[in-house]
Amino acid sequence: MSRSVGIRVLLAVLALFLVAATAACGSDTGAGGGQRGLSTATLTDIAPEPVGPPPTPILPVTVRSFDGGDVTVNSADRIIAADRYGTLMQTAWALGLGANLVGRSTSGVFPAVADLPVVTGGNGTLNVESILALRPTVFLTDSTSATPAVREQLRAAGVTVVYFDPQRSMAGVVPQIEAVAGALGVPDRGQALAQRTRAEIAAAEAAMPAHEDLSIAFVYLRSSAITMLAGPGSGADALIAALGARDAGAAAGLKEPFTSITSEAMISAAPDLLLVMTDGLKSIGGTDGLLRVPGIAQTPAGRNQRIVDMSDSVLLSFGPNTGRVIAALGKAVYTPTPA
Structure with a gap:
């Protein structure tokens, strides 16, 4: 930098x-x-500031999902991002793909996405019917938000799902940004956002x-x-x-x-x-x-x-x-x- x-x-x-x-x-x-x-x-x-103007994803791409399987993402035109803390929603937005978001979790909320349909219940559980109704081309979630039963239902319905690490740690912030960017076909944006986030964390810690x-x-x-x-x-x-x-x-x-x-x-x-x-x-x-x-x-x-x-x-x-x-x-x- x-x-x-x-x-x-x-x-x-x-x-x-x-x-x-x-x-x-x-x-x-x-x-x-x-x-x-x-x-x-x-x-x-x-709302995190987008790292640049809306990008054009380079797809298809095959990535390793956190549940251990390989997933091929063919389109990022309709993205649902739903996890317990709203991290995946924030990341997709910051990568510049806000216009592609069609659904969120109850925790994934800031003014710009407040009107998006919610696909989780009050206790954070995923609602498969709500997910399917939004016809996502890719669904981003973590491996604890989706129960085994929900995973099986999504698999049977043919939904493209990429699971991410649910662990909350400072060391995991940048790798997860890069992983989300890779799954959405915008790895260069992921590197730019990772660099910005890493620098902001370091500056905030130094300012204590x-x-x-x-x-x-x-x-x-x-x-x-x-x-x-x-x-x-x-x-x-x-x-x-x-x-x-x-x-x-x-x-x-x-x-x-x-x-x-x-x-x-x-x-x-x-x-x-x-x-x-x-x-x-x-x-x-x-x-x-x-x-x-x-x-x-x-x-x-x-x-x-x-x-x-x-x-x-x-x-x-x-x-x-x-x-x-x-x-x-x-x-x-x-x-x-x-x-």
């Missing part, structure tokens, strides 16, 4: 870091010098302010019936590391990506700050409901009510917006908010 391009990327990420909207209450600060109270990390526009040791726990919430603490492999651990902080779940010895919260586990994790998804926080009754989850009120984060929330469709997307996500989280986590 040229020096001028690198400078432009750094300035762009610094600008995003400065304008990421933050709303908070309280004025005391704790470890890391951040806010006390609820802070929302907001991206002003979660100096701070004291900070422990952050990601808590997954879906009403009071589902409250889980994240650990290694959740994806949240990678974001927390990018912020220069420690993942409280992993440090407490959790072995699974998500573990049901118990008072003992939460108190042992002892996070300084809690990271949650916006809709998840609302589902449990906001900050007051969160503090009623076993053990949370007894942690440093609970006592100081240090909480950062971010949109469900953005936080764990790990796609072309990853640099912007890190910058916005850094702003919310480390910037003190006046009373």
Whole structure:
């Protein structure tokens, strides 16, 4: 990457870091010098910027699907992109193929695609009838969104399906961008988008302010019936590391990506700050409901009510917006908010 391009990327990420909207209450600060109270990390526009004008895919192409099979894609004229976190939708859009998108998941949403038909139910399960009704020439999903029964139905219907790695990790961001671009017949665009995303992530990480040791726990919430603490492999651990902080779940010895919260586990994790998804926080009754989850009120984060929330469709997307996500989280986590 040229020096001028690198400078432009750094300035762009610094600008995003400065304008990421933050709303908070309280004025005391704790470890890391951040806010006390609820802070929302907001991206002003979660749609990733296309890396260029609409490309002309070079097809057919045969690619290796993450489920282990070889898939030949003959057309990208009608693309459905549906996965748990909306990553594939964001990637297709950023590659310049937004006009070819005909369907999405509930999580794959930003203003420009909000009116596209949804092919998943409220719990994220794929609806085969909805998929078939849209007559996709290629369907992009991940290997956990499609159950074995759904995979068999799609195979029997003759749908061209390419499966992708569902793992949430910083190391997987660029390879997945390149894999999606390859499946859609635009590998050159994939390289350009990968370069831009890699540079934005590096710039966002470099822009993190100096701070004291900070422990952050990601808590997954879906009403009071589902409250889980994240650990290694959740994806949240990678974001927390990018912020220069420690993942409280992993440090407490959790072995699974998500573990049901118990008072003992939460108190042992002892996070300084809690990271949650916006809709998840609302589902449990906001900050007051969160503090009623076993053990949370007894942690440093609970006592100081240090909480950062971010949109469900953005936080764990790990796609072309990853640099912007890190910058916005850094702003919310480390910037003190006046009373």
